[in-house]
Amino acid sequence: MAFESEVSNMYQIYSLVGIIVLLWGITIWASIPEEQEDRRY
Helix, strand or coil: CHHHHHHHHHHHHHHHHHHHHHHHHHHHHHHHHHHHHHHHC
8 A cells, every 4th residue: 555655656757857858858859940930031
């Protein structure tokens, strides 16, 4: 019982960290092409 609860807490933490990393990476990946487009124009 205790081990299962610890595993579920780990999954919740990893899922939150993963979502934050994905959002952070998407924002950076989206900002890079915008800068390149500005340079082209």
